[in-house]
Amino acid sequence: MIAKRTFDAVIIGGGGAGLRAALQMAKADLKVAVLSKVFPTRSHTVSAQGGITAALGNVSEDDWRWHMYDTVKGSDYLGDQDAIEFMCRNAPSAVYELEHMGLPFSRLDNGKIYQRPFGGQSQNFGGEQAVRTCAAADRTGHALLHTLYQRNIAARTQFFEEFFALDLVRDAEGYVLGIVALEIETGLPCLFESRVTLLATGGAGRIFRHSTNAHINSGDGLGMALRAGLPLEDMEFWQFHPTGIPEIGSLITEGVRGEGGYLLNKDGERFMPRYAPKALDLASRDVVSRAIAQEMLAGRGCGPHGDFVYLKIDHIGADKIKTRLPGIRELAMQFAGVDPCVAPIPVTPTAHYMMGGIPTNLHGQVVVPERYGPEEAAPGLYAVGECACVSVHGANRLGGNSLLDLVVFGRAAGNHAIEYLRENPIPRLLPADSADVALSRLARWDRSQGGERVAPLRAEMQRILQAHCGVYRREDLLRTGIEKLGQVEARLTEAAIEDRSRVFNTARLEALELENLLLVAHATLVSALARTESRGAHSREDYPQRDDDRWLRHTLYLREDDQLDYKPVRLKPLTMATLQPKERTY
Amino acid sequence: MRFSIYRYDPESGAAPCMRDYELAFEPQGKKVLDALIAIKEQVDESLAFRRSCREGVCGSDGLNINGVNRLACTADLANLKEPIEIRPLPRLAVIRDLIVDMSQFFRHYRAVKPFLVNLDPEPESERLQSPRERAELDGLYECILCGCCTTACPSFWWNPERFLGPTALLQAYRFIADSRDQTTNERLDFLEDPYRLFRCHGIMNCVEVCPKGLNPMAAIGKIKSLLVKRVL
Ligand SMILES: Cc1cc2nc3c(=O)[nH]c(=O)nc-3n(C[C@H](O)[C@H](O)[C@H](O)COP(=O)(O)OP(=O)(O)OC[C@H]3O[C@@H](n4cnc5c(N)ncnc54)[C@H](O)[C@@H]3O)c2cc1C
Ligand code: SF4
Ligand code: SF4
Ligand code: FES
Numbered sequence: 181m182i183a184k185r186t187f188d189a190v191i192i193g194g195g196g197a198g199l200r201a202a203l204q205m206a207k208a209d210l211k212v213a214v215l216s217k218v219f220p221t222r223s224h225t226v227s228a229q230g231g232i233t234a235a236l237g238n239v240s241e242d243d244w245r246w247h248m249y250d251t252v253k254g255s256d257y258l259g260d261q262d263a264i265e266f267m268c269r270n271a272p273s274a275v276y277e278l279e280h281m282g283l284p285f286s287r288l289d290n291g292k293i294y295q296r297p298f299g300g301q302s303q304n305f306g307g308e309q310a311v312r313t314c315a316a317a318d319r320t321g322h323a324l325l326h327t328l329y330q331r332n333i334a335a336r337t338q339f340f341e342e343f344f345a346l347d348l349v350r351d352a353e354g355y356v357l358g359i360v361a362l363e364i365e366t367g368l369p370c371l372f373e374s375r376v377t378l379l380a381t382g383g384a385g386r387i388f389r390h391s392t393n394a395h396i397n398s399g400d401g402l403g404m405a406l407r408a409g410l411p412l413e414d415m416e417f418w419q420f421h422p423t424g425i426p427e428i429g430s431l432i433t434e435g436v437r438g439e440g441g442y443l444l445n446k447d448g449e450r451f452m453p454r455y456a457p458k459a460l461d462l463a464s465r466d467v468v469s470r471a472i473a474q475e476m477l478a479g480r481g482c483g484p485h486g487d488f489v490y491l492k493i494d495h496i497g498a499d500k501i502k503t504r505l506p507g508i509r510e511l512a513m514q515f516a517g518v519d520p521c522v523a524p525i526p527v528t529p530t531a532h533y534m535m536g537g538i539p540t541n542l543h544g545q546v547v548v549p550e551r552y553g554p555e556e557a558a559p560g561l562y563a564v565g566e567c568a569c570v571s572v573h574g575a576n577r578l579g580g581n582s583l584l585d586l587v588v589f590g591r592a593a594g595n596h597a598i599e600y601l602r603e604n605p606i607p608r609l610l611p612a613d614s615a616d617v618a619l620s621r622l623a624r625w626d627r628s629q630g631g632e633r634v635a636p637l638r639a640e641m642q643r644i645l646q647a648h649c650g651v652y653r654r655e656d657l658l659r660t661g662i663e664k665l666g667q668v669e670a671r672l673t674e675a676a677i678e679d680r681s682r683v684f685n686t687a688r689l690e691a692l693e694l695e696n697l698l699l700v701a702h703a704t705l706v707s708a709l710a711r712t713e714s715r716g717a718h719s720r721e722d723y724p725q726r727d728d729d730r731w732l733r734h735t736l737y738l739r740e741d742d743q744l745d746y747k748p749v750r751l752k753p754l755t756m757a758t759l760q761p762k763e764r765t766y
Numbered sequence: 767m768r769f770s771i772y773r774y775d776p777e778s779g780a781a782p783c784m785r786d787y788e789l790a791f792e793p794q795g796k797k798v799l800d801a802l803i804a805i806k807e808q809v810d811e812s813l814a815f816r817r818s819c820r821e822g823v824c825g826s827d828g829l830n831i832n833g834v835n836r837l838a839c840t841a842d843l844a845n846l847k848e849p850i851e852i853r854p855l856p857r858l859a860v861i862r863d864l865i866v867d868m869s870q871f872f873r874h875y876r877a878v879k880p881f882l883v884n885l886d887p888e889p890e891s892e893r894l895q896s897p898r899e900r901a902e903l904d905g906l907y908e909c910i911l912c913g914c915c916t917t918a919c920p921s922f923w924w925n926p927e928r929f930l931g932p933t934a935l936l937q938a939y940r941f942i943a944d945s946r947d948q949t950t951n952e953r954l955d956f957l958e959d960p961y962r963l964f965r966c967h968g969i970m971n972c973v974e975v976c977p978k979g980l981n982p983m984a985a986i987g988k989i990k991s992l993l994v995k996r997v998l
Contacts, residue, residue, distance in 0.1 A: 218816070218818050218824075218826065219826075219868070219872075219911075221824070221825065221910070221911055222816075222818045222819070222824040222825060222826045223818075223824075224818070224819070224824075226819065226823050226824050226910075227819050227821065227823055227824070236891075236892075272891075275892075276889075276890070276891055276892050279892040279893060280884075280888050280892075280893065281881075281882065282881060282882030282941075282944070282946065282947075284900065284903045284907045284944075285892070285900075286897075286900065287895050287896065287897045287899075287900045288897070289896075289897060290894070291894030291895055291896050292891075292892060292894065293892050316907075319823075319908060322823060322908070322910070323907060326907070330880050330881040330882075331881055333876055333880065333881060334879075334881040365861055394818045394819045394820065394824065395817055395818055395819075395820060396818045430820075430821045507823070510822070511821060511822075514821075514822065514840055515821065517795070633807075633811060634811075635806070635807035635808075635811070636807075677811065678811060678812065679811055679812040681775050681777045681778070681812065681862070682777060683775065683776055683777055683861065683862045684814050684861055684862040684863075684865050685814070686806075686814045686815070687806075687811045687812060
């Protein structure tokens with residue numbers, strides 16, 4: 181028997197998404213528990229730099245419909261237009277709400293929230309550059325995460341810090357009834373019973389060798405969903421951010437280009453005009469990353485190996501850099517050994533953001549193709565944030581739209597869960613074998629002996645994904661990638677940990693995380709191999725064109741037999757006219 | 767490279783000790799966190815430490831490195847004398863190896879009510895704040911709650927339960943300084959206490975160690991002068 185705790189709702193994840201949802205439910209006087217494997221303010225949201233997007237119009241004239249247009253176009257038409265309308269319409273109120281909560285936004289002279297231009301933003305449906313990203317210097321994620329944590333302190337949300345969620349509890353009829361978790365400090369498993377379970381476990385960028393993501397981004401929620409028999413949507417779409425610090429991976433925000441920075445190749449040429457004559461360095465991220473990759477392929481990369489380009493910003497002046505981009509200056513000096521006030525920063529495309537994830541509708545309910553049709557809610561289960569796929573980002577996310585996604589859908593999911601709890605007041609019976617999957621995973625590692633270590637397997641997986649599923653993809657590369665990954669998967673079943681202590685056993689956590697990473701990596705490769713077109717961040721050398729006739733649809737990956745299923749893109753917005761797929765130029 | 771690292775596993779029954787490690791490692795451009803990860807991966811997987819962002823923004827890996835509290839992920843290996851001595855943050859109970867119990871630290875943080883209080887009806891758009899008013903928050907809001915300052919503060923060592931420590935006091939001032947907050951008086955009432963605030967004797971350790979270059983002592987000074995002004 182393991183310990184059991186009971187709540188109305190359990191939220192897994194103390195990043196922006198989890199905390200926004202928690203706040204909504206805590207304010208409705210529900211018993212909410214937030215579990216996080218790290219203290220909440222250590223969550224990856226803290227690293228977000230540039231800002232959160234909303235058509236406030238504080239700097240340039242703006243309209244949420246223009247934001248919607250840009251987001252649909254940025255998604256290469258794979259985003260669901262109902263969800264995108266919902267997000268862009270609700271963006272201003274969601275940002276004002278954050279301001280009311282106390283978020284220390286930077287300010288304009290008239291006292292309003294400061295906004296800066298970001299890539300892919302336009303006025304008037306594709307016209308002049310818009311200025312739409314609301315910022316707290318270049319520490320917007322830090323400011324947002326701390327503010328939401330502070331509001332949850334005020335709302336007396338119950339936190340379970342340093343609890344590691346292992347697996348969902350799901351009954352025979354598909355109801356999700358809670359989760360099994362591990363208390364990291366004591367090493368003891370425990371069951372959280374709840375009528376609502378919300379996954380907000382963030383991204384999985386650590387499947388790649390070069391990633392902007394924190395060490396903790398291991399896709400645990402995605403692994404949990406797959407093990408519970410749920411699908412993952414659009415896993416072939418990974419955003420490579422154009423400007424990561426080479427080798428280290430730390431991000432240099434798009435805000436640097438928003439403040440006037442631009443890219444240079446080894447000849448000192450500003451090359452973006454050749455790729456995006458209008459938007460230049462502020463074209464969409466997939467476009468800029470491909471341009472850099474092309475420059476490097478053509479031998480115009482910088483450094484002895486030609487594997488990076490330069491981002492120049494010193495021309496805007498040291499004062500502006502110090503007030504608008506203080507965190508970037510600190511990062512560049514610490515990790516690239518460069519002061520951007522005097523010299524350009526070396527940058528290279530780096531794995532950054534997972535557009536795919538656990539499929540949900542715009543209430544955050546997890547939707548699965550099941551008994552009655554293509555989209556049925558898995559009762560009791562919600563997902564929000566980077567681990568979810570609503571899908572507002574489609575094939576390519578626009579900068580500043582993720583933080584927005586967290587708060588808009590965090591709030592929406594909270595509201596919907598409150599209704600769901602009202603309509604389902606009586607907990608269902610927990611099946612007798614509720615904890616079995618989770619406990620057998622633990623037992624497998626506790627029994628392990630004398631096998632290979634976990635760390636080299638993780639490194640091998642990261643090398644495979646980097647080499648076989650990067651900015652450009654190709655059938656033969658993807659196929660051999662799947663084969664090689666299969667070997668790693670087989671080796672993992674024989675791997676062992678030697679650390680036998682129950683107390684804060686981080687070796688065991690890393691083993692459990694690697695199980696999840698491998699599932700995500702596998703789903704990524706299989707989904708990418710099947711999609712024989714190029715769209716957004718998924719660029720196939722062998723299929724360079726977008727193919728709307730065959731591929732204007734979402735991928736659904738299921739773990740059992742690597743099944744792939746597809747569902748249509750929701751082209752009909754809530755109230756607006758459909759934005760018809762067009763050729764995408766910047 | 768040579769390291770000497772504090773090890774403790776409560777389940778082993780053995781007393782805490784310093785253990786030596788040798789690692790073939792090129793220190794140029796690498797941080798202490800890189801070395802800890804390499805030791806864990808290549809030498810001893812049981813070494814336990816916290817980490818997340820690896821870029822100095824999440825506050826997970828405050829450690830005592832060659833006698834100074836700092837973040838492992840921003841501490842340059844090349845500038846450190848060998849053997850590099852790595853210990854947990856001082857004076858907190860050790861859970862295991864480099865992992866300390868931060869619950870007292872976070873109780874103090876929560877005690878200062880670290881959230882904005884403004885009871886006016888919420889306007890339809892943002893509350894206005896001039897750039898000058900907003901600038902008052904610079905040097906305060908950026909705190910990453912790493913604990914380096916509080917665990918370097920002698921006043922906290924002597925009175926860990928009653929003196930709030932520089933981290934919590936910096937955050938107390940962050941809300942006092944916010945033009946949008948309406949509870950300055952209540953906040954000052956709470957802080958006007960021989961222990962909570964006044965145990966700070968301006969020893970400056972907090973300022974010297976903060977990895978984000980913040981100045982808790984100055985914030986404490988400003989709270990003190992507000993208290994004095996209030997009496998006058
Ligand atoms: C460097 C960087 C900069 C960025 N800048 C921007 C930006 O300027 N604007 C923008 O819009 N977006 C930005 N993004 C993207 C955005 O920050 C992320 O997509 C977003 O913060 C993810 O938030 P989240 O709440 O979904 O997840 P996270 O913040 O990653 O939180 C995940 C939470 O889940 C918990 N968790 C995970 N697994 C488990 C488990 N097994 N058990 C218990 N808890 C678990 C973690 O502890 C954590 O609390 C940036 C991303 C990066 C990498
Ligand atoms: S200045 Fe005050 S708070 Fe800072 S270390 Fe000294 S006694 Fe502690
Ligand atoms: S003030 Fe500085 S040292 Fe203290 S907790 Fe905050 S960031 Fe860390
Ligand atoms: S790992 Fe985040 S501050 Fe060092």
